Amino acid sequence: MAIVSMKRLRLFGLLQDRDALFEKLQQLGCVEVSQPDGSLSDPQWASLVRPGESTRSEKERMLEETDAALSVLGTYAPEKSKLLAPKPQVLEDELFSQQNAAEAMGIVRKINHYAAQLQEATAGIQKIAATCQTLKPWEPLEIPLGTQSTPSVYVQFGMMPATADLEHVRKDLALAADASELYEASTDAEVHYLLLMCYRPQEEAALEALKPYGFSNASFKGITGTAKETLSYLDSQRQGLQQQCESLKESIAACKESRLKLQLCHDRMVQEIQKELNKERLMDTEKTFFLEGWAPAQQEKALTELLDSFGCAYELTDPAPEEYPEVPVKLQSSTVVSSLNTVTNMYALPAYGSVDPNPLMAPFFIFFYGMMMADMGYGLLMMLGCWFVVKKKNLRGENAQFFNLFKYCGVATFFFGAITGSFFGDLIPKLTEMVSGTAVTLPSLFSPLDDALAVLIGSLVLGVIQIFTGMAVSMYNKIRRGQTMDALCSEGAWYLVFVLGGVAAVTGAVKPCIIAIVVLLVLTQGYGKKGIGGKLMGIGGSLYNNITGYFSDILSYSRLMALMLAGAVIAQVFNTLGSLTGNVVLFFIISMLGNALNMALNLLGCYVHDMRLQCLEFFGRFYEDGGKPFTPVKIDTDYVDVIS
Numbered sequence: 001m002a003i004v005s006m007k008r009l010r011l012f013g014l015l016q017d018r019d020a021l022f023e024k025l026q027q028l029g030c031v032e033v034s035q036p037d038g039s040l041s042d043p044q045w046a047s048l049v050r051p052g053e054s055t056r057s058e059k060e061r062m063l064e065e066t067d068a069a070l071s072v073l074g075t076y077a078p079e080k081s082k083l084l085a086p087k088p089q090v091l092e093d094e095l096f097s098q099q100n101a102a103e104a105m106g107i108v109r110k111i112n113h114y115a116a117q118l119q120e121a122t123a124g125i126q127k128i129a130a131t132c133q134t135l136k137p138w139e140p141l142e143i144p145l146g147t148q149s150t151p152s153v154y155v156q157f158g159m160m161p162a163t164a165d166l167e168h169v170r171k172d173l174a175l176a177a178d179a180s181e182l183y184e185a186s187t188d189a190e191v192h193y194l195l196l197m198c199y200r201p202q203e204e205a206a207l208e209a210l211k212p213y214g215f216s217n218a219s220f221k222g223i224t225g226t227a228k229e230t231l232s233y234l235d236s237q238r239q240g241l242q243q244q245c246e247s248l249k250e251s252i253a254a255c256k257e258s259r260l261k262l263q264l265c266h267d268r269m270v271q272e273i274q275k276e277l278n279k280e281r282l283m284d285t286e287k288t289f290f291l292e293g294w295a296p297a298q299q300e301k302a303l304t305e306l307l308d309s310f311g312c313a314y315e316l317t318d319p320a321p322e323e324y325p326e327v328p329v330k331l332q333s334s335t336v337v338s339s340l341n342t343v344t345n346m347y348a349l350p351a352y353g354s355v356d357p358n359p360l361m362a363p364f365f366i367f368f369y370g371m372m373m374a375d376m377g378y379g380l381l382m383m384l385g386c387w388f389v390v391k392k393k394n395l396r397g398e399n400a401q402f403f404n405l406f407k408y409c410g411v412a413t414f415f416f417g418a419i420t421g422s423f424f425g426d427l428i429p430k431l432t433e434m435v436s437g438t439a440v441t442l443p444s445l446f447s448p449l450d451d452a453l454a455v456l457i458g459s460l461v462l463g464v465i466q467i468f469t470g471m472a473v474s475m476y477n478k479i480r481r482g483q484t485m486d487a488l489c490s491e492g493a494w495y496l497v498f499v500l501g502g503v504a505a506v507t508g509a510v511k512p513c514i515i516a517i518v519v520l521l522v523l524t525q526g527y528g529k530k531g532i533g534g535k536l537m538g539i540g541g542s543l544y545n546n547i548t549g550y551f552s553d554i555l556s557y558s559r560l561m562a563l564m565l566a567g568a569v570i571a572q573v574f575n576t577l578g579s580l581t582g583n584v585v586l587f588f589i590i591s592m593l594g595n596a597l598n599m600a601l602n603l604l605g606c607y608v609h610d611m612r613l614q615c616l617e618f619f620g621r622f623y624e625d626g627g628k629p630f631t632p633v634k635i636d637t638d639y640v641d642v643i644s
Contacts, residue, residue: 002356003159004330006630008323011314013292018282018289021310022275022633027092027644028306029634030299032328033278035590036292056276062105063269069111070262076249077256086394087641088260095268095635104265107258118248128238133500135220135234137193138227141185146224154203156620157218160192164213176209177202185227193218238240263639271635278633291623292452292631294328329351337362339405339601342398347615349627355473357623361614366405368613370412370561371459372606374448375571378599379417382410394641406603416564419445424595425571428580432586448561448568455561463557463617464498467550471495477622489524494546496520553617559609563602570598599618 009031013021025031094100099189138145138157149155160169174216180198187193194215198206207215223230283290295303300316307314330348331341333356340358343365350356373379386407390400417423421444430437448455471491478487497517504513521543574594578587635642 002332002353002359003350003354003627004332004630006294006319006327006330006352007297007300007316008319009291009293009295009314009316010302011312012288013282013291013307013310013312015287015289017310017312018279021306021312022279023096023311024306025048025633026271026275029297029632030303031293032294032630032632033281033291033293034326035281036283036290042189044560056273056280059269059272059276062268063273065112066104066108066266066269066273067264068115069108070266072111072115072252073255073259074261074336077259079256079259085175086392087637087639089265090640090642092635092642092644095264095271095637100261101265101268104258104261107255107302108262108265111252111255114248114252118245118252121164121244121248122383125238125241125245128234128241132231132234132238135223135227135231136561137188139186139231141183141193141195141506142226142228143195144221144224144226145230149200152200154196154198154200154206156196157220158194158196158210158215159218160194160210161214161217162187162190163193164192166192169210169213173206173209177206180206181573182210186377187226190347216334229588260640265320267637267639270638274636277365277634283446293334296330296630298465321353324352325626329629330630331356331358333358333402336366336408339401342405343611343614344400345398345629347619348625349629351624351626354624354627355477355622357619360469361618364462364469364618365610365614366412368416368462368560369409369606369610370548371462371560372411372609373409374420374564374568375422375424375567375599376414376417377427377595379414381599382413382603383407384537385391386410396641400401409606420568422448422571424591425568425570425575425598427575427591427595428486431587433576434579434582434584448564449572452565456558456562459557459560460554462560463554463613466496466557466613466618467553467621468589469499470618474622477624493520493524494550553620557613559613563609565620567598567602570601571595574598 135145145157147155166182166184172182173182177198179202180196183195183197185193185195195217196206196210225233266490281292295316297318304314304316329352330346331349337358340362343361344358346349370379373382385404390403390407393399397401421442423442426441429441433439448453473493475487475491476483478491497520500513500517500520504510525543561634571594574597575587575591577594578590581587581590
């Protein structure tokens with residue numbers, strides 16, 4: 001239950017074995033490949049090695065095509081999957097089968113071809129729709145839209161704002177060009193659609209007369225027949241394209257039986273890309289390659305057996321303290337403790353060589369969460385719901401850790417609900433009173449509402465315990481680094497301050513304890529400061545920072561009481577509202593809806609406040625962050641679970 005010890009790996013292998021070795025390393029999943037360190041900057045070394053060639057771009061293109069095909073298939077043949085259904089299980093040989101990959105890519109290209117045709121047909125339909133919208137106002141006009149002017153007659157289709165009075169327009173036109181005519185095709189709320197015809201000598205005069213009314217030319221490039229004829233032709237074209245679209249959609253949907261093949265292809269490409277990314281970190285000669293990385297010490301035996309089977313020349317060494325910032329971090333612990341990885345990862349990974357906070361945090365986090373929720377009904381739902389999701393969905397990794405964490409918090413919630421007698425608030429007493437006239441209360445050790453002061457004191461005591469734990473870990477870290485006096489004069493001294501304060505409260509010997517505390521702080525808080533002035537400043541600063549810090553941190557744990565009371569009150573309010581109806585059915589409806597809302601709010605609220613206590617009040621005492629996650633070469637799939 002700690003940070004896993006790492007070994008630095010350096011190896012030389014034959015170039016011809018590189019791909020096969022990487023496949024085995026991927027299966028083993030215990031080696032993180034890193035960029036070669038500064039030693040490779042040596043000109044003599046650098047002259048012997050060169051970066052290896054990569055096919056990553058080709059793999060990325062294939063992945064992009066596969067994802068596009070899956071997206072198209074999901075649109076026109078949605079996958080009918082049951083809620084929380086587990087991922088399909090496939091053999092490793094199926095995942096990496098060349099034949100499966102080739103077949104999948106053939107289907108991918110077919111689907112993408114259909115999709116391209118469908119897109120083209122859809123664009124054609126949209127273009128026809130836009131053209132029809134333009135031609136529709138001209139449909140009453142029986143003159144071909146492609147009619148051109150002649151040497152003696154000027155012909156022009158045009159538009160004019162609907163606000164223009166056509167009678168006045170025609171009068172002005174007749175005065176300017178008596179041998180002219182203005183035909184109206186149609187009029188809508190905004191535009192007059194018109195046809196102007198006149199003798200050529202009067203062209204300029206006619207256009208000048210129409211200019212004040214906003215007359216503008218209309219163009220029908222490529223159209224020769226009448227609007228009605230053209231619309232009829234376009235409608236037949238549209239119907240043909242629509243039929244084509246439906247046929248293409250059916251062709252795409254017919255590929256749904258190959259969905260798993262495409263998903264396998266996606267997962268395979270992801271593995272191949274990751275493998276290529278790691279291979280790019282290698283250094284090659286004409287016949288050999290060099291790899292540098294990290295591996296867990298606990299898997300050293302399995303790794304050495306693999307490397308020996310390939311005849312590699314390698315070394316596995318412990319990192320020096322100055323190398324710790326480069327060392328990746330892997331946390332290993334029991335199922336209960338590992339569930340807290342989700343909390344730690346949201347904050348920051350611990351630095352390599354420091355203390356794993358999860359075993360220390362686990363009992364506090366789970367206990368605090370249960371205390372804040374404190375309801376047997378909520379706890380049962382959390383336990384059963386999380387267990388069902390993990391088992392039914394076959395979750396792994398961080399997702400499984402997240403639901404397992406809430407499962408354990410559900411156990412704590414049930415426990416606190418049992419000792420406070422809460423089952424969906426006071427549902428049992430309210431229900432029995434409605435049915436029999438006599439309220440039956442569940443046995444309890446205390447009531448959050450009746451014993452609020454005791455709950456507050458208990459919350460603060462728990463806070464002191466957790467802060468003391470953090471101080472102990474901080475002392476351990478300092479002593480381990482050889483800073484023994486610093487540990488004794490800081491955390492050690494304040495331990496004694498708390499103890500003396502407790503003695504004063506219990507025995508009543510206030511004056512001697514205060515004197516002892518003052519002497520203790522004067523002797524210890526100026527440690528490491530030079531001169532009388534420096535020591536006085538150190539004492540003053542330490543007193544201010546520690547007194548205010550400890551006081552605010554301990555007081556922050558009062559939120560444990562606040563959320564316990566809030567949850568209990570809200571549940572009781574909804575139960576009371578339901579009981580006022582006098583109807584058992586309505587009571588259950590109102591009570592369950594209210595408790596569902598209360599539970600949903602508390603699931604999030606308790607998680608957030610619990611995290612705050614851990615990350616600020618607890619971690620702030622000892623936590624050394626800065627670790628980078630261990631990312632080995634491994635099989636990591638999105639759609640399927642790989643079994644060996």
